[in-house]
Amino acid sequence: MSENKTLQIIQDGLWSNNGIFVQMLGMCPTLAVTTSLENGFGMGLATTFVLIGSNAVISLIRKLIPSDVRIPAYIIVIAAFVTIIDLTMNAYVHDLHKVLGIFIPLIVVNCIILGRAEAYASKNSVGSSALDGISTGLGFTLALSILGATREILGAGTILGIPIAGSDFQPSLVFVLPPGAFIALGFILVGVRWINEKRENKA
Amino acid sequence: MSQTNLLTTTSPHVHDGDSVANVMEAVIWALMPATAMAVMIFGWTALLVILITTLSCLVTEHLFLKLRKRPSAVADRSAALTGLLLALTLPPHSPWWMCVAGGVFAILVGKQVYGGLGYNMFNPALIARVFLLISFPAQMTAWPAVNPLFSEQAYSLGDSIAIIMTGQSSAPELADAVSTATPLGQYRTETGMGKTVQDAMGGKYTGYDEVRAASGLIGGSLGETSALLLAAGGIYLLRKKVITWHIPVTMFAGCLVPATIFWTFDPAHYPDPVFHLLTGGLVIGAFYMATDMVTSPITVKGQIIFGLGCGLLTYLIRTWSGYPEGVSFAVVLMNAVVPLIDQYTRPRAYGQVA
Numbered sequence: 001m002s003e004n005k006t007l008q009i010i011q012d013g014l015w016s017n018n019g020i021f022v023q024m025l026g027m028c029p030t031l032a033v034t035t036s037l038e039n040g041f042g043m044g045l046a047t048t049f050v051l052i053g054s055n056a057v058i059s060l061i062r063k064l065i066p067s068d069v070r071i072p073a074y075i076i077v078i079a080a081f082v083t084i085i086d087l088t089m090n091a092y093v094h095d096l097h098k099v100l101g102i103f104i105p106l107i108v109v110n111c112i113i114l115g116r117a118e119a120y121a122s123k124n125s126v127g128s129s130a131l132d133g134i135s136t137g138l139g140f141t142l143a144l145s146i147l148g149a150t151r152e153i154l155g156a157g158t159i160l161g162i163p164i165a166g167s168d169f170q171p172s173l174v175f176v177l178p179p180g181a182f183i184a185l186g187f188i189l190v191g192v193r194w195i196n197e198k199r200e201n202k203a
Numbered sequence: 204m205s206q207t208n209l210l211t212t213t214s215p216h217v218h219d220g221d222s223v224a225n226v227m228e229a230v231i232w233a234l235m236p237a238t239a240m241a242v243m244i245f246g247w248t249a250l251l252v253i254l255i256t257t258l259s260c261l262v263t264e265h266l267f268l269k270l271r272k273r274p275s276a277v278a279d280r281s282a283a284l285t286g287l288l289l290a291l292t293l294p295p296h297s298p299w300w301m302c303v304a305g306g307v308f309a310i311l312v313g314k315q316v317y318g319g320l321g322y323n324m325f326n327p328a329l330i331a332r333v334f335l336l337i338s339f340p341a342q343m344t345a346w347p348a349v350n351p352l353f354s355e356q357a358y359s360l361g362d363s364i365a366i367i368m369t370g371q372s373s374a375p376e377l378a379d380a381v382s383t384a385t386p387l388g389q390y391r392t393e394t395g396m397g398k399t400v401q402d403a404m405g406g407k408y409t410g411y412d413e414v415r416a417a418s419g420l421i422g423g424s425l426g427e428t429s430a431l432l433l434a435a436g437g438i439y440l441l442r443k444k445v446i447t448w449h450i451p452v453t454m455f456a457g458c459l460v461p462a463t464i465f466w467t468f469d470p471a472h473y474p475d476p477v478f479h480l481l482t483g484g485l486v487i488g489a490f491y492m493a494t495d496m497v498t499s500p501i502t503v504k505g506q507i508i509f510g511l512g513c514g515l516l517t518y519l520i521r522t523w524s525g526y527p528e529g530v531s532f533a534v535v536l537m538n539a540v541v542p543l544i545d546q547y548t549r550p551r552a553y554g555q556v557a
Contacts, residue, residue, distance in 0.1 A: 172338035
């Protein structure tokens with residue numbers, strides 16, 4: 001694997017082809033659990049773990065899977081890793097696990113994971129696929145953390161549970177409710193496009 | 204050569220001289236009596252709420268159009284009207300930051316992100332009110348008692364500024380505004396505890412009777428109070444042909460027909476239709492909010508469906524939901540289905556099959 005290719009994979013996953021900002025995949029967990037930075041970050045890391053594992057294993061067995069049944073085969077691999085992270089989180093970060101609730105098992109049907117399996121891991125080597133899992137996962141974590149932090153600051157006036165705004169600040173409850181997720185994500189996407197436009201104009 | 208001077212356009216060719224600014228101005232004038240009444244009833248704080256909200260709408264409109272490199276449309280008065288309508292849906296002691304947040308949200312999220320005037324899906328003033336109601340439920344449901352201007356218990360201008368800017372009056376004996384319940388709120392709370400409508404509304408606490416409710420001497424948002432003056436403005440708009448009768452009349456019907464039916468069968472648990480008409484935002488909603496040209500259906504048939512839906516949803520929300528008042532939710536919900544209504548009520552060309 002050349003250095004250029006490595007860099008390309010990292011850049012694609014983190015920014016240029018970011019699962020949330022660019023591909024708009026996996027909207028369900030993105031909108032549902034990002035009521036705080038901690039929730040967004042936790043969900044992001046759990047998904048990253050599954051992505052790395054499933055990408056590596058699917059790449060490993062890609063030549064053994066008949067193409068007619070590849071989607072069920074991918075799902076079984078993904079489900080195995082989701083079970084691991086589900087039980088692990090339940091044991092070690094029980095409170096976070098309780099907050100994220102049903103959305104941990106639902107990682108199985110996260111489009112980003114199946115998308116990377118189909119679009120990348122089934123065609124590339126184990127090393128590249130694992131790296132792709134890391135960068136895509138961290139890009140997802142980045143997006144969820146930004147969204148979670150924005151909603152936590154606006155909706156509760158805290159960050160990681162620590163109050164940062166003065167006592168005069170009135171948190172706007174709508175941002176911790178579902179409509180606030182759409183509004184906040186919309187404005188974050190505006191920001192991302194604006195940054196990309198600036199960078200293109202410079203280049 | 205002379206051909207280049209020939210101007211060819213598609214119809215319509217005859218223009219009656221109406222413009223966005225004219226229409227908006229007519230609506231603003233129609234609202235003036237009710238606005239003046241609101242200031243009279245609630246004192247200087249009402250005027251401050253209206254000024255701050257309108258100003259933040261105008262500033263947001265100007266700055267955002269500048270950002271989009273579009274010509275400023277502040278002069279078309281649509282932002283001013285949005286600000287006035289939003290202010291009329293706010294409580295009389297709304298803190299300044301809530302007025303600003305509402306004004307910015309109305310223009311930015313309610314209108315400009317869709318592409319500006321004419322492209323917005325929801326009534327900007329109402330979507331901002333819904334945003335504020337969900338975001339700041341405590342401030343949005345704090346109803347001070349009626350404090351008419353120049354009366355004994357009225358706040359001075361200085362006190363009013365202090366209330367809006369800092370949340371409390373400088374005069375210690377007036378530190379806590381006397382609060383009251385809106386008639387709709389009173390009805391929902393008390394009947395929720397098992398009382399009959401007569402017991403709930405009979406108390407002198409709210410001072411509800413038809414005359415007070417019609418003239419506006421009841422607690423509530425600035426524009427919820429004086430049903431008579433709002434209706435007068437609405438009739439002016441009908442006469443000026445700015446709005447047609449279809450939406451207001453069907454919206455009243457949608458709310459009052461079920462109200463009459465339930466009241467006839469069980470007057471102990473369902474208030475009479477006059478109560479529904481005179482309290483809350485039904486009149487301002489029917490004449491000024493639901494009739495917004497951008498966010499209501501085009502055809503007459505569509506407008507009738509739309510009006511009935513607005514009224515019926517208002518009644519359903521008022522009677523069985525978690526909120527005592529439902530006009531804003533009802534209109535916003537019906538706004539969302541306007542494209543669908545337009546799709547199904549499109550007139551068929553003569554001779555066209557299916």
